Amino acid sequence: MIPPPNVTGSLHIGHAFTLTLQDVIVRWKRMSGLDTLWLPGLDHAGIATQMVVERQLAKEGKRKEDLGREEFEARVWRWKEESGGKILKQLRIMGYSLDWTRERFTMDPGMSRAVREVFVRLWEQGLIYRGYYIVNWCPRCVTALSDLEVETETEAGSLWYIRYPEKAGGPGIVVATTRPETLLGDTAVAVHPDDERHRHLIGRPVLLPVLGREIPVVADEFVDPKFGTGAVKITPAHDPNDFAAGQRLGLPSITIMDERAVLNENAGPYQGQDRFEARKGIVAQLEKEGLLVKTEPHAVPLGHCQRCGTIVEPRLSRQWFVKMAPLAAPALAAGEDGRIRFVPESWTKTYFEWMRNIRDWCISRQLWWGHRIPAWTCAKCEEMTVAREAPAKCPKCGAGPADLRQETDVLDTWFSSGLFPFSTLGWPDQTTDLARYYPNDVMMTGYDILFFWVARMIMLGMRFAGDIPFPVVFLNGLVRDEHGKKMSKTRGNDVDPLDLVARHGVDAVRLTLTALAAPGTNPALGEPRLAGYRAFINKLWNASRFLLMNLEGGPRAASYDFSSLPLPGRWILSRQQDVARRVDEALREFRFDQAAGDLYHFVWDEFCDWYIEIAKLYFPDPVEGPRTRAVLLEVLEKTLRLLHPVIPYVTEEIWQRLPHEGPSIMVAPFPRPEPGKSDVEAEAAMERVMRLVTAIRTLRATYEVDRKRRIDVTVVAPAAADAGFIRAHAALVRHLAGLGAFEVMAVAVEQPGTLRQPVEGVELRVAMAGLFDVAAEKGRLARELAKIDEELGSLRRKLENPQFVERAKPEVVAQARQRVDELEAKRAKVAATLRELEGLAT
RNA sequence: AGGCGCGUGGCUCAGUGGUAGAGCGCUUCCUUGACACGGAAGAGGUCGGUGGUUCAAUUCCACCCGCGCCUACCA
Numbered sequence: 001m002i003p004p005p006n007v008t009g010s011l012h013i014g015h016a017f018t019l020t021l022q023d024v025i026v027r028w029k030r031m032s033g034l035d036t037l038w039l040p041g042l043d044h045a046g047i048a049t050q051m052v053v054e055r056q057l058a059k060e061g062k063r064k065e066d067l068g069r070e071e072f073e074a075r076v077w078r079w080k081e082e083s084g085g086k087i088l089k090q091l092r093i094m095g096y097s098l099d100w101t102r103e104r105f106t107m108d109p110g111m112s113r114a115v116r117e118v119f120v121r122l123w124e125q126g127l128i129y130r131g132y133y134i135v136n137w138c139p140r141c142v143t144a145l146s147d148l149e150v151e152t153e154t155e156a157g158s159l160w161y162i163r164y165p166e167k168a169g170g171p172g173i174v175v176a177t178t179r180p181e182t183l184l185g186d187t188a189v190a191v192h193p194d195d196e197r198h199r200h201l202i203g204r205p206v207l208l209p210v211l212g213r214e215i216p217v218v219a220d221e222f223v224d225p226k227f228g229t230g231a232v233k234i235t236p237a238h239d240p241n242d243f244a245a246g247q248r249l250g251l252p253s254i255t256i257m258d259e260r261a262v263l264n265e266n267a268g269p270y271q272g273q274d275r276f277e278a279r280k281g282i283v284a285q286l287e288k289e290g291l292l293v294k295t296e297p298h299a300v301p302l303g304h305c306q307r308c309g310t311i312v313e314p315r316l317s318r319q320w321f322v323k324m325a326p327l328a329a330p331a332l333a334a335g336e337d338g339r340i341r342f343v344p345e346s347w348t349k350t351y352f353e354w355m356r357n358i359r360d361w362c363i364s365r366q367l368w369w370g371h372r373i374p375a376w377t378c379a380k381c382e383e384m385t386v387a388r389e390a391p392a393k394c395p396k397c398g399a400g401p402a403d404l405r406q407e408t409d410v411l412d413t414w415f416s417s418g419l420f421p422f423s424t425l426g427w428p429d430q431t432t433d434l435a436r437y438y439p440n441d442v443m444m445t446g447y448d449i450l451f452f453w454v455a456r457m458i459m460l461g462m463r464f465a466g467d468i469p470f471p472v473v474f475l476n477g478l479v480r481d482e483h484g485k486k487m488s489k490t491r492g493n494d495v496d497p498l499d500l501v502a503r504h505g506v507d508a509v510r511l512t513l514t515a516l517a518a519p520g521t522n523p524a525l526g527e528p529r530l531a532g533y534r535a536f537i538n539k540l541w542n543a544s545r546f547l548l549m550n551l552e553g554g555p556r557a558a559s560y561d562f563s564s565l566p567l568p569g570r571w572i573l574s575r576q577q578d579v580a581r582r583v584d585e586a587l588r589e590f591r592f593d594q595a596a597g598d599l600y601h602f603v604w605d606e607f608c609d610w611y612i613e614i615a616k617l618y619f620p621d622p623v624e625g626p627r628t629r630a631v632l633l634e635v636l637e638k639t640l641r642l643l644h645p646v647i648p649y650v651t652e653e654i655w656q657r658l659p660h661e662g663p664s665i666m667v668a669p670f671p672r673p674e675p676g677k678s679d680v681e682a683e684a685a686m687e688r689v690m691r692l693v694t695a696i697r698t699l700r701a702t703y704e705v706d707r708k709r710r711i712d713v714t715v716v717a718p719a720a721a722d723a724g725f726i727r728a729h730a731a732l733v734r735h736l737a738g739l740g741a742f743e744v745m746a747v748a749v750e751q752p753g754t755l756r757q758p759v760e761g762v763e764l765r766v767a768m769a770g771l772f773d774v775a776a777e778k779g780r781l782a783r784e785l786a787k788i789d790e791e792l793g794s795l796r797r798k799l800e801n802p803q804f805v806e807r808a809k810p811e812v813v814a815q816a817r818q819r820v821d822e823l824e825a826k827r828a829k830v831a832a833t834l835r836e837l838e839g840l841a842t
Numbered sequence: 843a844g845g846c847g848c849g850u851g852g853c854u855c856a857g858u859g860g861u862a863g864a865g866c867g868c869u870u871c872c873u874u875g876a877c878a879c880g881g882a883a884g885a886g887g888u889c890g891g892u893g894g895u896u897c898a899a900u901u902c903c904a905c906c907c908g909c910g911c912c913u914a915c916c917a
Contacts, residue, residue, distance in 0.1 A: 134915095152913090152914080159917085175917080176917065177917060178917065179917085190917095222915090222916090223916095223917085224916060224917080227916065227917065228917065231917095232916090232917050233917075234917095235917095239915080239917080240915050241915045241916075241917070242915095242917085243915095244915075301914085301916095314915095346846070346847075347846090349845075349846075350845075350846065350912070350913085353844090353845065353846095353912095353913075354912095354913070357913080357914090447911095447912095448912095450912095451912095451913090480854095482853085482854065483853080483854075484854070484855090484910095486910095515865085516854095516855085518855075518856060520847080521847095521848095521855075521856090522910095522911095523854095523855090524853095524854050524855070526853090526854070526866090528853085528854085528865080528866045528867080529854075529865070529866070531866085531879075532865055532866060532879090533865090534879065535877095535879040535880090536879090537879090538877070538879050538880095539876090539877065539879075539880080541876090541877085542876040542877035542879095542880085543876060543877075544876085545876055545877080546876030546877080547876080548876095549876075550876090593855095593856070594856085597856080597864075597865095600864095600865095601864085608876085608877085609881080609882095612876075613881090616875095694882095694883085697882060697883065698882095698883060698884085700871095700882085700883080701870080701871070701882065701883035701884075702883075702884090738874085738882095791861060794861080795861085798860085798897085798898080801897060801898090802897085803896095803897035803898090804860095804897040804898070805897080806897075807896090807897045807898090808860075808897060808898070809860090812860055812898090815860085816860080816861095819861075
C-alpha cells in the first residue's frame with residue numbers, strides 16, 4: 001500500500017523519497033517474477049484539507065458557516081478532485097509503477113463502508129465510548145485533537161505566586177501557577193496531606209482573587225510539596241491533572257472559556273477577552289491588589305496544534321474515544337514474537353514503548369470534512385443508535401427518520417487510513433484481492449507517522465482483518481536540506497520535487513533519493529548532490545551511445561561463449577556478476593544507498609573508465625572486436641536491468657534500442673547473482689594490471705611529462721612468473737598507460753637518469769633524463785620512504801610483542817609478516833633510487 | 843523527566859576489533875574520434891573528550907561535553 005498522500009495540494013519531497021524507495025522495491029520484485037501489487041490512494045486528511053479550503057474561502061471574504069455544511073462539503077470535494085488529480089499526475093511523472101486500476105480514496109464508498117463497519121464493531125465490542133473529558137482542543141481549528149496531533153515545545157514562561165487569602169482573614173495560602181488566567185475557574189486549592197506548612201488550612205475556605213469566590217483547601221497526594229509553595233490551584237475544566245483531581249475529590253468544574261478560547265460569562269470582568277489578554281489583565285490586577293507574591297521565570301511545556309501551530313487549550317467536552325489497551329496487546333505481542341519486524345531495528349523499542357503506555361484515542365473531530373460518526377440520536381427520546389446505515393426508526397420509541405439526528409462530529413482522519421491495508425482490498429467482503437494481497441509483504445513510510453499510522457494499521461488490521469497487515473515495516477528518514485536542516489516553508493528551504501525534476505530529470509531525482517537512503521538517517525538533499533547524480537545519468541547515456549555506435553551488425557550477446565575471453569572481458573563479466581550479487585544483498589536489507597552506490601561505481605569506475613577504454617584496443621581486431629562488442633552489450637544490458645528499479649526512464653530508453661527479448665525492461669528478469677560466473681583469478685590479475693598502469697600514470701603525472709610524448713617504460717622483473725605475466729598483458733598496459741616502447745627484462749641494464757618505481761614486486765624504469773625535476777622526485781621518494789618506515793615501524797612493534805603473536809588470529813599475524821616483507825623489498829628499491837638521484841643531482 | 847540517535851577529511855555523509863571511505867569542493871595536468879555533466883594524477887582526517895576491556899579500539903563498555911529527535915498530566 002502506498003502511504004496515501006493528503007489531498008492538500010501537491011506532492012512534496014517526503015512523498016517523493018518514500019515512494020521512490022517503494023518503487024525500487026516494487027520494480028525489483030516485479031522483475032524478479034513476483035505477483036506484485038502496489039496500490040495507489042489518496043487521503044482525505046480531514047483537518048488539513050478543511051483548513052486549505054477555509055483559507056481559500058477567507059480570501060473570498062467568506063467563512064464556512066456562510067456556505068453551510070452541505071455546500072462547504074461540496075466545495076471540499078471539488079478541491080479534492082483538483083488537488084488529488086494533480087497529485088496522481090505527479091505520481092505518474094515520477095514513474096511510480098502503481099496499479100492504477102485499483103486506485104482508492106479514503107472517503108470513497110468502499111472505504112467509507114469499511115470505516116462504518118469498523119466503528120460499529122468497535123462500538124459493539126465495547127471499545128468505543130463517549131463522554132465528557134478534558135481533551136486537547138485547538139481554538140483556531142475549533143476541534144478536539146488526539147494526543148498525537150499536539151506538538152509539545154518547552155518555552156520560556158513564568159511561574160506566578162498568587163495569594164489566596166483566608167476567608168476568616170488570615171494570610172491564607174500562596175499557590176504557584178503558570179496559567180494565572182485559569183484561576184477564574186478554580187474550585188479548590190490542593191496541598192499534600194503530610195505537608196506541615198499547609199496542614200492547618202485543610203478544609204478551611206479561602207477566597208479566590210479577582211472573583212472573591214469561596215473555595216476549599218483540600219488534600220491530595222498528587223501534589224508535589226517540593227514544587228512552588230506546595231499548594232496547587234485546582235481548575236478541573238481547564239487542566240487534565242486538575243480534572244482528575246476534581247473527579248477524585250468530587251469538586252465542581254467551571255468552564256471559563258468558549259470554543260475559541262475567549263473568556264465566557266463565568267469570567268466576571270474578563271468576559272469577552274482572549275485567554276492571553278485576560279492573563280495580562282489578571283496579573284496586573286493581582287499586582288495592584290498585593291496578591292501577586294512574586295514571579296519567577298519558568299520553562300513551560302506548551303502544546304501546539306500540529307496543523308496550525310496555535311497553542312492548544314485543554315477543554316472539557318463531549319468526545320468519542322477508542323479504548324486502546326485491548327487493541328495494543330496483540331500488536332505488542334506481534335512485535336515481541338517477531339511477526340512484525342522493523343527496519344531499522346532501532347524503531348522496535350520506540351514502538352514497544354508507545355504501545356505499552358498507550359492511551360485512549362480521541363477520534364471525534366468537530367469538523368465538516370470527514371467520515372461522519374455513524375450514530376443517530378432520537379429527537380424524541382434521546383436514544384442513541386450506532387449503526388452501519390441510517391436507521392429507519394428509533395429502536396426505542398419508534399420515531400421516524402426525520403427525528404433521528406446523525407452525530408455532527410467526524411472521525412479523525414487516521415481512523416480511515418488505519419484501515420488502508422485491508423479496506424482498499426474490498427474488506428469487509430472476502431474478496432479475492434483480500435485473500436491474495438493481505439497481509440502486504442512490506443510497509444514503507446516515514447518514521448514520523450509510526451504512531452499515527454503504522455501502529456494503528458497494526459492494531460486495526462490484527463483485530464479486523466484477522467492477521468498482521470505486514471511482516472516488515474521499513475521506516476525511512478525525513479528529507480533535510482543540504483546542510484542537514486529540517487525543511488520548512490517558513491524557513492524557505494523546502495523543495496518541490498517536481499521543480500527538481502524539471503531541472504534535473506526524474507531519474508536523477510530518484511537516483512539521488514535512493515543513494516541518500518542510508519537506513520536510520522535523514523537524507524541531506526542538496527543541489528550539488530543532485531547535479532552529481534544527474535551527471536551519472538548523462539554518463540550512462542553517453543556510454544550507451546558509444547556502444548550503440550559500435551554495435552552495428554554485432555551479434556547477440558547470448559550467442560557467445562565467454563569462457564576463453566582475454567583477461568579484461570573475463571574481468572568485467574566477473575565484476576558484473578559481483579555487482580548483481582551486491583545489489584541483491586543490499587536490496588534484501590533495504591540498503592538502498594549501497595545498491596545505488598555499488599551500481600554507480602560499477603558503471604562509472606569499472607565499466608566506463610576501464611572496460612570501455614580497453615574495448616577500444618580490441619575493436620580493430622577481427623576476432624576480439626566482435627567478442628568485445630558482445631561483452632559490452634552483455635554487461636550494459638544486464639546493468640540496465642539492475643539499474644531499472646531506480647532509474648526507469650533512461651534504462652527503458654536505452655534498452656529499447658538494444659537487441660533484446662520482451663516488450664519492456666520493466667518486465668525483463670532482474671539479474672540474479674550467479675556465483676558460478678565469478679572469476680577470482682581474472683579479477684586478481686586485472687587488478688594487478690590496473691595497479692601497474694596506475695603506477696605508470698602516477699610517474700608521468702608526478703613529473704609533469706609532456707602529455708603528448710609517449711614515454712618508454714622498462715619493467716625489471718627478476719621472477720620469471722612476473723615477467724611472463726607482464727609480457728602477456730603488455731599490449732593492454734601500453735594502451736592504457738599511453739606508452740611508446742614497453743619492455744620487460746629480468747635484469748636491469750643500469751642507465752643514469754632513470755626513474756624507478758617499485759610496484760607489484762617488479763620495478764618500473766622510465767628513461768626520462770632531463771624531463772623531470774630531480775629535486776621534486778627526491779622529495780617524493782623521501783616522503784614515500786617516510787610513509788613506508790612509519791608503517792614498517794608499527795608492524796614491527798606489533799610483531800615484537802609476544803602477546804600479539806600468541807593471541808591474535810594466526811592469519812592476522814601471517815598477514816602482518818607478509819606485509820613487512822613487501823614493505824622491506826619496496827623500501828630497498830626506493831632507497832636505492834634515492835641514492836642514485838643524489839648522485840645525479842650533483 | 844524518560845527514551846532514541848548523532849558528533850569521521852572544507853561541506854554532506856557511509857563504514858569497520860587488526861594498514862580510514864564516498865559524493866561535492868580543492869590542486870595539477872589533459873579539448874585522444876561516448877561523455878569537459880569528461881579523463882588522468884593528487885592534497886586533505888590524533889574518526890568529539892577522558893577512562894576501561896583487549897595482543898590490538900575510530901569500531902565494544904562507562905562517564906563527560908556538544909547537537910538533534912521522540913515520548914511525557916509536574917502546577
